[in-house]
Amino acid sequence: MFAAYAARIDRDQPLAGLELGERPAPEARPGWSTVNVRAASLNHHDLWSLRGVGLAEDKLPMILGCDAAGIDEDGNEVVLHSVIGQSGHGVGPREGRSILTEKYQGTFAEQVAVPTWNVLPKPKELSFAEAACLPTAWLTAYRMLFTNAGVRPGDSVLVQGAGGGVATAAIVLGKAAGLRVFATSRDEAKRRRALELGAVEAVESGARLPQRVDAVIETVGAATWSHSVKSLKPGGTVVISGATSGDRPSHAELTRIFFLELKVVGSTMGTKDELEDLLSFCAATGVRPVIDEVLPLDRAREGFERMESGDQFGKIVLEV
Numbered sequence: 001m002f003a004a005y006a007a008r009i010d011r012d013q014p015l016a017g018l019e020l021g022e023r024p025a026p027e028a029r030p031g032w033s034t035v036n037v038r039a040a041s042l043n044h045h046d047l048w049s050l051r052g053v054g055l056a057e058d059k060l061p062m063i064l065g066c067d068a069a070g071i072d073e074d075g076n077e078v079v080l081h082s083v084i085g086q087s088g089h090g091v092g093p094r095e096g097r098s099i100l101t102e103k104y105q106g107t108f109a110e111q112v113a114v115p116t117w118n119v120l121p122k123p124k125e126l127s128f129a130e131a132a133c134l135p136t137a138w139l140t141a142y143r144m145l146f147t148n149a150g151v152r153p154g155d156s157v158l159v160q161g162a163g164g165g166v167a168t169a170a171i172v173l174g175k176a177a178g179l180r181v182f183a184t185s186r187d188e189a190k191r192r193r194a195l196e197l198g199a200v201e202a203v204e205s206g207a208r209l210p211q212r213v214d215a216v217i218e219t220v221g222a223a224t225w226s227h228s229v230k231s232l233k234p235g236g237t238v239v240i241s242g243a244t245s246g247d248r249p250s251h252a253e254l255t256r257i258f259f260l261e262l263k264v265v266g267s268t269m270g271t272k273d274e275l276e277d278l279l280s281f282c283a284a285t286g287v288r289p290v291i292d293e294v295l296p297l298d299r300a301r302e303g304f305e306r307m308e309s310g311d312q313f314g315k316i317v318l319e320v
Helices: 044-050 128-132 134-148 165-176 188-197 225-230 254-259 272-285 297-309
Strands: 002-006 018-022 032-041 069-071 077-080 111-115 119-121 156-159 180-184 201-203 213-218 232-240 263-266 291-296 315-319
Touching (some): 002 297, 018 297, 032 128, 044 297, 069 128, 077 134, 128 134, 128 315, 134 165, 134 232, 134 272, 156 165, 165 180, 165 188, 165 213, 165 272, 180 188, 188 201, 213 225, 225 232, 291 297, 297 315
Parallel strands (some): 156 180, 156 213, 180 201, 213 232
Antiparallel strands (some): 002 018, 032 069, 032 315, 069 077, 077 119
16 A cells, blocks of 8 residues: 655654655454545654654654544544554553554555544544544644643633644634634744634734733743743643754743742643544534645655645645
8 A cells, every 4th residue: 555654764854764655554453443544634743753753763664644534444434543552442451652653553544553442433524634633733732722721711822833733723722712812923924824713913933922821832842931931820831742943941931930830731642532522622613623735645745845844834634
């Protein structure tokens, strides 16, 4: 079957290890389901995998891709939850959790196999491309906002780095949930898009906000860390799920954190129950993922190049 896969690890030039070509189709195994992929979406996790973060050399070649929607063996339209081993189903109770492409072959292929427990019904209201955007970036944003930040309608939130998949999802979900959303970006066009999606104000990265906020959604890391901490109200929460600009800020702002009793919460992906809730939320409210571009699977390299450049706004989807 045709697939986009990591053939080599290259920490400096990750796309040098990306190849497109034939790979073995998944084999049947007890407790697992094989899904015919209709759409899969790119995440920065895929670039990190090509750099060897979370992907060991002895696992190569590895088909990339965490997210997918498609058709299962019984003809049902489904969405995949990409955290393997969260429940023990299909892998045994002692295996630690992993994300697709860390131990098991991913979704940038004509077929993918996952534990049957990881297969959820796709709401009829969502297209395959829309559903394929939800299990990583949108689920991460959902958990950051509603589980780990604990915000309520009427609260205020700062979303750093508008344009990325998680940040874009946080703006749309926050607006739909009645939050007052602020956003930052270095790019004027991305600030305009953030306003179109529902942010009440979009400012340059590092610029002072008109008010302090209850929570910050942080995926940028070192470049925005000080601004995130300084933007919080006393008792506020910064939730971090990534560090695309690096994980070592020049100033940790520890004095401000303890003096104002701020909370720093780490967040990774989300649970199957949260993905079910997110799917229902989108189906019921009309909220839809922001899609930057849809490409056929055989043009996956173009999608990777666009994501690496940071030019996209929203998700890049590969269709099979």
